[in-house]
Amino acid sequence: MILRRAFFLIIVLVLVSPLFGVILADMVGYHEPLDLAAEALGLEDKNEEINWTPFIDYTVPGLPDSIGYILAGFIGVAVVLALGMGMAKILGKGK
Amino acid sequence: MHIPDGFLDPLTALVTYAVSIIYAAYAFYRVRRSKKSEEIVLASVLAAGIFAAQMLNWPLPGGTSLHFVGGALAGILLGPWLGFISVFLVLLVQCLVFHDGGITALGANVFNMAILDVLAGYVFYRLFPEKYKLLGAFLGGWLGITIAGIACGVELGFSGQFPYSLQSTVFVMGTWHALLGLIEGAITSAVVSYIVKKAPHLLMG
Numbered sequence: 272m273i274l275r276r277a278f279f280l281i282i283v284l285v286l287v288s289p290l291f292g293v294i295l296a297d298m299v300g301y302h303e304p305l306d307l308a309a310e311a312l313g314l315e316d317k318n319e320e321i322n323w324t325p326f327i328d329y330t331v332p333g334l335p336d337s338i339g340y341i342l343a344g345f346i347g348v349a350v351v352l353a354l355g356m357g358m359a360k361i362l363g364k365g366k
Numbered sequence: 367m368h369i370p371d372g373f374l375d376p377l378t379a380l381v382t383y384a385v386s387i388i389y390a391a392y393a394f395y396r397v398r399r400s401k402k403s404e405e406i407v408l409a410s411v412l413a414a415g416i417f418a419a420q421m422l423n424w425p426l427p428g429g430t431s432l433h434f435v436g437g438a439l440a441g442i443l444l445g446p447w448l449g450f451i452s453v454f455l456v457l458l459v460q461c462l463v464f465h466d467g468g469i470t471a472l473g474a475n476v477f478n479m480a481i482l483d484v485l486a487g488y489v490f491y492r493l494f495p496e497k498y499k500l501l502g503a504f505l506g507g508w509l510g511i512t513i514a515g516i517a518c519g520v521e522l523g524f525s526g527q528f529p530y531s532l533q534s535t536v537f538v539m540g541t542w543h544a545l546l547g548l549i550e551g552a553i554t555s556a557v558v559s560y561i562v563k564k565a566p567h568l569l570m571g
Contacts, residue, residue: 273565277411284418291422299425303432304542308519308535309373312526317372318465327465329421343464344421348414350459355410358451362394363403 285344289337292329367435367511367518367543368460368475371468375525382521383473389481390454396447405570409448412440413455420456432546437479438487438510439554442503443561445571446488453480474521478514486510487554488571499562500555507554508547515543 309316318327325332326346331339374382397406416436425431436456440449457475460466467475487506494502519539523532561568 273561273568274411277415281415281418284415284422288418288421291424295425296423296431299431302430303367304430304515304539304546305367305369305518305522307430307542308522308538311534311538312522312531314373314522314526316370318370318468321371321469322465324463324465326463329464329466340421344418347417347421347459347463350463351414351417351455352410354455354459355413356407358455359403359406359410362398363401363406 281348285341285348288344289340293336293340367479367514368457368467369471369518369521371470373468373522373525374471374474378521378524379470379473381473382471382477386473386476386481389450390476393447393450393454397451401448405444405448406451408568408570409440409444409452410455412443413452416440416453417456417459420460426546430542430546432549434553435479435483435511435514435550437483437514438490438503438506438550439557441484441487441489441510442491442506442554442558442571443569446485448570449484449488450480453484474518478517478521482517483510483514486513491558491571500559503555503558504551506551508544508551511547511550512540512544515539515547 326343329340329343329347330336331342334342416434416439419434419436421433423431423433437449437453440452443449444452454476457467457472457480461469461472461475487503487510490506490509491499491502516536516539519536520532522539523535526532526535
């Protein structure tokens, strides 16, 4: 059943994500091309100055980064699915 | 590729918002007219998968990093309209819940990843004959990222204060993403090949 496999894959991805999103990123210094371009122009990242969410950058207040990243991953997956189901109800045609 | 708050000037932010809102309205109209509930549910499962996959940042030697974006994959599997909605959902949750991508840059981020990247995947996959579909998927993933990167460079360039900014941002974003996009292309064609074999009915584009 492909859906079951999809959910299994999503759970595995979220569980291993801190390895790549937190641990390796901290070791090497997360830096994407966008940062390089912005640096050259002197553009300033204001995400932290005008923040509204407790989960900024996939952290959960009070939790260590790796655990917070996993929890943030599951929160994100749940919100995406909930919004998607809502949309399916509103936009989708019945059988 | 997610532009944070502070990078775009008001005009660029406004223009990209306007284009994305108009496109979104049309995409929602098309999906509402022709898609069944189950298809939208599948699109949100793909969105959840793309969200999870984007959390894996792969650091690369040389001090940069990449993660899978997935727009082209959504375009290939779901078509341009449902594919848009799938990536739009991901970007909306990333922005609102995790502040990954700025609220002032949401229009630009949607334009680059949910419109351009999705369309590139859809068009390249469609262009290629049955025998070479996987090459089409690869090119869609690769060029989708490259085109989105260049668009991102243009948006930053217009927002910069220096006369040379446009040239330099387009060059930096274009070359980097043309390189990183090779991996996106490889993953995209691998996933498409798996789905064609195991669950061809999920190809709804």
